[in-house]
Amino acid sequence: xxxxxxxxxxxxxxxxxxxxxxxxxxxxxxxxxxxxxxxxxxxxxxxxxxxxxxxxxxxxxxxxxxxxxxxxxxxxxxxxxxxxxxxxxxxxxxxxxxxxxxxxx
Amino acid sequence: xxxxxxxxxxxxxxxxxxxxxxxxxxxxxxxxxxxxxxxxxxxxxxxxxxxxxxxxxxxxxxxxxxxxxxxxxxxxxxxxxxxxxxxxxxxxxxxxxxxxxxxxxxxxxxxxxxxxxxxxxxxxxxxxxxxxxxxxxxxxxxxxxxxxxxxxxxxxxxxxxxxxxxxxxxxxxxxxxxxxxxxxxxxxxxxxxxxxxxxxxxxxxxxxxxxxxxxxxxxxxxxxxxxxxxxxxxxxxxxxxxxxxxxxxxxxxxxxxxxxxxxxxxxxxxxxxxxxxxxxxxxxxxxxxxxxxxxxxxxxxxxxxxxxxxxxxxxxxxxxxxxxxxxxxxxxxxxxxxxxxxxxxxxxxxxxxxxxxxxxxxxxxxxxxxxxxxxxxxxxxxxxxxxxxxxxxxxxxxxxxxxxxxxxxxxxxxxxxxxxxxxxxxxxxxxxxxxxxxxxxxxxxxxxxxxxxxxxxxxxxxxxxxxxxxxxxxxxxxxxxxxxxxxxxxxxxxxxxxxxxxxxxxxxxxxxxxxxxxxxxxxxxxxxxxxxxxxxxxxxxxxxxxxxxxxxxxxxxxxxxxxxxxxxxxxxxxxxxxxxxxxxxxxxxxxxxxxxxxxxxxxxxxxxxxxxxxxxxxxxxxxxxxxxxxx
Amino acid sequence: xxxxxxxxxxxxxxxxxxxxxxxxxxxxxxxxxxxxxxxxxxxxxxxxxxxxxxxxxxxxxxxxxxxxxxxxxxxxxxxxxxxxxxxxxxxxxxxxxxxxxxxxxxxxxxxxxxxxxxxxxxxxxxxxxxxxxxxxxxxxxxxxxxxxxxxxxxxxxxxxxxxxxxxx
Numbered sequence: 001x002x003x004x005x006x007x008x009x010x011x012x013x014x015x016x017x018x019x020x021x022x023x024x025x026x027x028x029x030x031x032x033x034x035x036x037x038x039x040x041x042x043x044x045x046x047x048x049x050x051x052x053x054x055x056x057x058x059x060x061x062x063x064x065x066x067x068x069x070x071x072x073x074x075x076x077x078x079x080x081x082x083x084x085x086x087x088x089x090x091x092x093x094x095x096x097x098x099x100x101x102x103x104x105x
Numbered sequence: 106x107x108x109x110x111x112x113x114x115x116x117x118x119x120x121x122x123x124x125x126x127x128x129x130x131x132x133x134x135x136x137x138x139x140x141x142x143x144x145x146x147x148x149x150x151x152x153x154x155x156x157x158x159x160x161x162x163x164x165x166x167x168x169x170x171x172x173x174x175x176x177x178x179x180x181x182x183x184x185x186x187x188x189x190x191x192x193x194x195x196x197x198x199x200x201x202x203x204x205x206x207x208x209x210x211x212x213x214x215x216x217x218x219x220x221x222x223x224x225x226x227x228x229x230x231x232x233x234x235x236x237x238x239x240x241x242x243x244x245x246x247x248x249x250x251x252x253x254x255x256x257x258x259x260x261x262x263x264x265x266x267x268x269x270x271x272x273x274x275x276x277x278x279x280x281x282x283x284x285x286x287x288x289x290x291x292x293x294x295x296x297x298x299x300x301x302x303x304x305x306x307x308x309x310x311x312x313x314x315x316x317x318x319x320x321x322x323x324x325x326x327x328x329x330x331x332x333x334x335x336x337x338x339x340x341x342x343x344x345x346x347x348x349x350x351x352x353x354x355x356x357x358x359x360x361x362x363x364x365x366x367x368x369x370x371x372x373x374x375x376x377x378x379x380x381x382x383x384x385x386x387x388x389x390x391x392x393x394x395x396x397x398x399x400x401x402x403x404x405x406x407x408x409x410x411x412x413x414x415x416x417x418x419x420x421x422x423x424x425x426x427x428x429x430x431x432x433x434x435x436x437x438x439x440x441x442x443x444x445x446x447x448x449x450x451x452x453x454x455x456x457x458x459x460x461x462x463x464x465x466x467x468x469x470x471x472x473x474x475x476x477x478x479x480x481x482x483x484x485x486x487x488x489x490x491x492x493x494x495x496x497x498x499x500x501x502x503x504x505x506x507x508x509x510x511x512x513x514x515x516x517x518x519x520x521x522x523x524x525x526x527x528x529x530x531x532x533x534x535x536x537x538x539x540x541x542x543x544x545x546x547x548x549x550x551x552x553x554x555x556x557x558x559x560x561x562x563x564x565x566x567x568x569x570x571x572x573x574x575x576x577x578x579x580x581x582x583x584x585x586x587x588x589x590x591x592x593x594x595x596x597x598x599x600x601x602x603x604x605x606x607x608x609x610x611x612x613x614x615x616x617x618x619x620x621x622x623x624x625x626x627x628x629x630x631x632x633x634x635x636x637x638x639x640x641x642x643x644x645x646x647x648x649x650x651x652x653x654x655x656x657x658x659x660x661x662x663x664x665x666x667x668x669x670x671x672x673x674x675x676x677x678x679x680x681x682x683x684x685x686x687x688x689x690x691x692x693x694x695x696x697x698x699x700x701x702x703x704x705x706x707x708x709x710x711x712x713x714x715x716x717x718x719x720x721x722x723x724x725x726x727x728x729x730x731x732x733x734x735x736x
Numbered sequence: 737x738x739x740x741x742x743x744x745x746x747x748x749x750x751x752x753x754x755x756x757x758x759x760x761x762x763x764x765x766x767x768x769x770x771x772x773x774x775x776x777x778x779x780x781x782x783x784x785x786x787x788x789x790x791x792x793x794x795x796x797x798x799x800x801x802x803x804x805x806x807x808x809x810x811x812x813x814x815x816x817x818x819x820x821x822x823x824x825x826x827x828x829x830x831x832x833x834x835x836x837x838x839x840x841x842x843x844x845x846x847x848x849x850x851x852x853x854x855x856x857x858x859x860x861x862x863x864x865x866x867x868x869x870x871x872x873x874x875x876x877x878x879x880x881x882x883x884x885x886x887x888x889x890x891x892x893x894x895x896x897x898x899x900x901x902x903x904x
Contacts, residue, residue, distance in 0.1 A: 003784065006740045012780075013845040015747050019754060019773075021838025026758035027722055028830030034763055034809065038770050041801065042754055045777050048793075056784045061872045064786055068873065071796050072884045076891035078801050082808050083898035089812050097718045719826060726833045733840045 003056050012053035019046035033085055033095045037078070044074050110167050110184045112150050113194060114233040116143040121226040128219045137209035140222035144205050144229055148198035151191070158191040166239050166303060182246075185239035185302060188599050189437070193236045193369060196441050200361045200448050201229045203564035207452050208353040210561035211459060215351075221261060225357065228254035232362050236369065241290045241300040244370065248286070248334070251363045252279050258358060259350040271349035278343040282333015286370075289326030292319065306376040317381055324377055324384030328391075331367030335421050338395045342664050344418055348410040352455030355410060360417050360451050361444035368424050368440050375433045375603040389429025393520050396422025400527035404534070408465050409454045412535050416491065417447060419524060423506055426517060432509040433603040438578070439506060442498035445575045446490040449568035453484035456557040456565065457539060461550055467538045469550075474540040476554040479562040481540050483569040488536045490572040492529035493626045495619070501576030504622050511618055522625050529629025537637040739783055746783070750776035763814050767805050774798050788866045 003009060023043035027036050048067045055063035085095065092099055120143030128136050157163055164187035173180045184190075205225060212221050231254060235247025260272030294300055296315055305312050312320070331337070336344035347359050358364070371378065371388065378385055399419030406412045420443050427436040458465055460477055474481040490497035493504065503525060510517040544551050556562070749772065756769035774797045781790035873881055 004739050005737060007743050010845060011743065011747075012784075014842060015750070015780075017841035017845050018751055018838060021834060021841055022751070022754045022758065024726055024837050025831065025834025026754075028719070028726065028834050029758060029827065031719070032763065034805065034814070035758070035766055038757060038766060038805065041797070042757070042770065042773065045774065045797075049777060049780055052781055052784050052786050052789060055786065061869055064789055064869060065872055065877050067786075067789055068792070068869075069877075069880060069884060071792065072887070075796055075801060076887055078804060079891045079895040080898070082804055083895040085808060086811070086899050095812065095814065100718055719830070723829065723833055726837055730833070730837050730840050733837075733844055736844075 003053065009053055009057050013050055016046045016050035016053075019043075019049070031096050031098050033088065033097050036097065037081055037085070041074060041078070044070055108167055109150050110154050110186050110237065111169050113147045113154070113198070114230050114237065116147045116150075117226045117230040117233065119143060121223050121230060124219055124223040124226065128223070133213060133218050134209070136219050136222055137205070140226050141202055141205035141209065143226060144198055144202040147229070147233070148195075148202050151194040151198045154186055155191045155195050157186065158188045163187075164303070164307070180240075180242060182243055183239040184237040186237075189369075189372065189603060190236050192437070192441070192599075194233065196444050197229065197232055197236065197362050200444050200568070201225075201232075201357060203567055204353050204357040204361075204448065204452065207356075207455070207561050207564040208351075210558045211353055211455055212351060217261065221258075221351065224254055224258050224261070225353070228258065228358060228363075232366075235366055239301055239303065241293065241302075244373075245286065245290065248330075248366065248370075249283065251358070251366065252276065252283070252334070255279075255347070255354075255358050255363055258354040259347045261350055261354065265349075268349040271343075271346040275343040275347050278340050279333045282330045282340055285326045285329025285333070286331075289323050289330060292323050292326060296323075302373060312377055312380065315377075315380065320377060321381040321384045324374070324381050325387060327370060327374060327377075328384065328388055331370055331425075332391065333367075334370075335364050335367030335425070336395075336418050337367070337391050337422065337425060338398060339664075341395055341399070341418050342668065345411055345414040348408075348414050352410065352451060352458060355414070356448045356451035356455065359414070360447040364417065364421060365424070365440045365444070368421070368428060368436050371425075371428045372433045372437055372603050375431075378428075379431065385429045385431060387429070388425050389514070389517065392422045392425025392427075392429055393517060393524075394422070395419070396426065396524045397520060397527075398422075400524045400531070403531040404527060407468055409457065409467050409470075409535065409539065410451070410465055412467075412531060413447070413450055413454060416450075416528065416532065419528065420447070420491070423503070423521060423524060426521060427506045427509060430509050430513045430517070432506070434599040435502070435505045435509055437599065437603070439502040441578070442490070442502040442572075442575045445498055445568055446487045446572040449483060449487040449565060449572050450491065452561070452565055452568065453480055453487060456480040456561055457484075459557050459561070460554050461546065462553050464546060464550060467535060469546045470539045470544070471542040471546075472540070472544040473554070477556045479556060479565060483562075483565040484540070485536065486569040486572055488532045492532050492630060493525060493622060494630075495623060496573070496576065498572050498575035500619075500623075504619055507622050508615060508618050511614075522622070525622060526625045526629040529626040530633045533630045533633035534637055537633060541638050742779070742783060746776045746779045749773075750780075763809050764806070767802055767809065771798050771802050774802070788869050 003012070020043050023039045023046060026039035026042070030036055030039070048070055051063045051067050051070075055061065055067075088100075089095055120140050123139060124136055128139075157165075164185065166183050166185050168181055168183045171179065171181045205222070208221065208225065212218050215221065228251060231247045231250025233247070235244050235251060238244040238247060256272050256276045259275050260269045262268050290300060293305075293312075296319055297305060297312060299305060315323070329340075332340045344359060344364065348355050350359075378388075396419045399415045399417075399422060403412050403415035403419060406415060420439070424436045424439050424443070427433075427439065456477065457470070457473060457480060460473070460480070461470065464470065486497070490499040493500045507518065507521050507525070510521050544554075753769040753772040753776070757766045757773065760766045760769060774793065778790045778793045778798075781787075781793060
């Protein structure tokens with residue numbers, strides 16, 4: 001179905017999938033906690049894009065409200081996450097997650 | 106006016122909650138006042154509710170709240186106000202109030218005073234639910250509730266192991282009966298789809314479609330429930346042991362109210378029992394056997410409360426005889442009069458025990474009439490009432506049962522006369538041994554002897570008055586008509602609520618029966634007087650008893666020993682076998698094996714928890730891929 | 737026509753700057769690349785008629801969240817990251833896993849052909865406007881909205897508590 005001139009819902013879904021996959025790849029590839037955080041934001045945004053595209057497709061605002069709430073949660077998550085990161089840095093003087101391997105039996 | 110009915114159980118519940126949660130540190134008189142005041146308020150409301158049923162039955166269902174709602178299936182707690190429940194309400198709250206009042210005096214020096222009053226309140230609450238419930242299910246809630254309270258109150262003095270055993274026995278024996286009741290309810294629901302009295306018996310007559318065999322089965326199962334609660338053979342053994350509880354408990358629960366719940370239930374189901382002959386026969390035979398058994402055992406007992414307990418068993422048996430013969434209103438009549446005089450006798454015995462400083466053996470009493478005038482007089486009235494002497498309450502109700510038996514079944518008639526004679530004999534034996542002759546207790550006890558305080562004697566007096574006049578609510582038919590007095594009021598009152606037997610008796614037969622019953626009763630009294638008062642004989646010490654029948658009766662026909670041998674011992678043996686083989690080998694093996702397996706698996710699995718974030722995320726992503734591929 | 741070009745342009749910008757974010761050595765550059773990605777995403781929102789969301793997106797993500805990231809980087813003084821020592825094996829494994837995930841997702845999208853057969857509804861230009869969204873948000877979603885504010889409060893308290901010096 002065309003959302004607008006020549007662009008269909010599939011285009012947007014592909015875009016979302018690519019961005020999501022890149023986010024996942026980034027999380028796997030990098031060990032720096034800040035970068036990993038940013039990758040998570042990227043993945044959330046990928047999902048948001050698909051939601052807004054669906055909203056357009058169905059002519060319904062519920063999906064947009066959903067996006068709104070995802071933003072809310074993302075903001076809260078970043079606030080707490082970065083605070084944890086600060087703590088982490090204070091204790092280990094590093095933002096490398098590979099030092100965080102104490103949580104094992 | 107009927108709407109007020111929801112208030113009736115609320116007062117005792119409020120009393121219970123108040124005393125339980127806020128009662129600490131308040132004075133005993135205040136707590137007692139709260140407890141009895143709650144019941145008194147219920148009593149007042151009960152009178153108001155009762156007036157709505159006075160002039161013709163006017164059944165009303167008052168919905169209290171939704172209980173279970175699931176789709177189209179919903180159960181609400183509703184109260185049914187009709188003549189039967191109204192009259193039960195009246196005597197339960199009335200007698201209950203008097204017994205609460207009495208308890209204030211009786212339990213005054215007990216450290217568990219608050220707990221006692223709270224339990225009594227809770228009991229009355231459940232009893233009212235039992236009576237007021239508009240369906241078998243609601244009734245069952247109350248049924249179990251009173252069982253629980255009975256358990257707690259029998260074992261009230263829990264420091265003595267004997268009392269706890271008695272409480273457990275009552276609870277367990279009642280469970281057997283309750284199983285029957287549950288099965289009966291299930292069967293009824295399976296066939297009719299409802300448990301509401303209204304839909305079952307009146308508006309939709311849902312029981313109309315029941316095959317006779319099913320009706321019989323339901324009737325028998327329900328009766329098994331009644332057997333447990335109302336102490337009928339073979340489930341009667343708990344009631345005498347239940348006397349381990351404080352005396353007001355014996356009076357309220359194990360004489361006046363709870364044990365008559367079985368009679369209430371059968372009377373409530375009268376439409377069902379009218380459909381089946383054989384269930385009625387079973388009830389009748391169980392009733393008369395119980396009655397004979399109770400009466401003969403009571404002849405030999407020496408514990409003042411045990412005599413009364415077996416007397417209760419016997420009287421309950423008579424009520425079931427009436428039920429079995431289809432005379433439901435007659436049974437209800439006897440329930441009411443019995444509540445008056447048996448509560449009176451128990452409270453009187455409590456007063457005696459109180460005065461004797463805890464002594465319950467009548468062989469250690471005697472000559473108490475000089476010391477306890479009010480108690481003596483009221484106890485005498487109760488004794489005459491239960492023996493069945495005109496015009497005391499017991500006369501009318503017992504005479505009605507005998508009259509019905511005369512019409513229906515001559516064998517029952519003869520046996521009930523035997524019971525009647527025994528009743529008169531053992532009650533007067535008790536009376537003479539307790540109040541006449543010389544004092545046989547210790548010197549210390551004699552010194553201590555005193556009349557009970559007014560708060561205890563007042564209920565005695567009120568109950569004594571009721572025991573005298575209570576019979577007039579049900580004058581015999583023929584006699585009443587010949588005197589142009591429409592005073593066989595109870596039958597009219599209950600007409601339409603329970604099924605009425607068709608009794609056609611002319612005046613002469615009725616008078617003849619009344620005369621016969623009186624002669625029998627007087628004969629029993631005379632014998633007792635001759636033996637225990639004129640000749641001054643005393644009850645034998647246990648070791649002096651030689652006659653085999655006497656021993657048999659004294660030991661309650663060895664029912665307890667029989668149950669021990671055929672039920673408890675095998676169960677014990679099986680348990681032992683299971684305990685020594687199945688438990689350690691199979692059950693423990695399974696349990697410990699599960700534990701060991703989990704432990705081993707955990708030991709391996711924990712290696713996966715490497716602590717490396719990278720590994721976790723990788724596993725997560727791989728899992729996600731697998732999931733998406735699967736879809 | 738113009739919108740079609742806009743789509744391709746914004747998509748390429750988004751994907752390339754996302755790649756830049758992942759592979760840049762300097763975290764500050766990563767943050768800046770991500771901000772560019774977010775602007776591109778906001779552009780997509782505009783194209784899809786969600787004007788309000790586009791505005792909120794820029795304000796929240798570019799304006800607040802990314803600034804927060806920058807702040808943290810500044811405070812921790814992370815201009816140059818010490819080079820991560822990682823085995824080739826784990827690097828290739830992560831690239832493989834990420835790549836496979838992306839392929840699987842794309843394959844899944846390709847199987848949703850039936851979506852294209854759905855007839856277009858009547859386009860409502862006002863749908864993404866603030867007024868419209870506000871109506872939905874404050875009527876149907878009032879309770880989640882209020883809960884979200886509680887969540888924020890919790891997050892705020894948590895963040896303040898965690899970053900207190902004494903804790904360390």
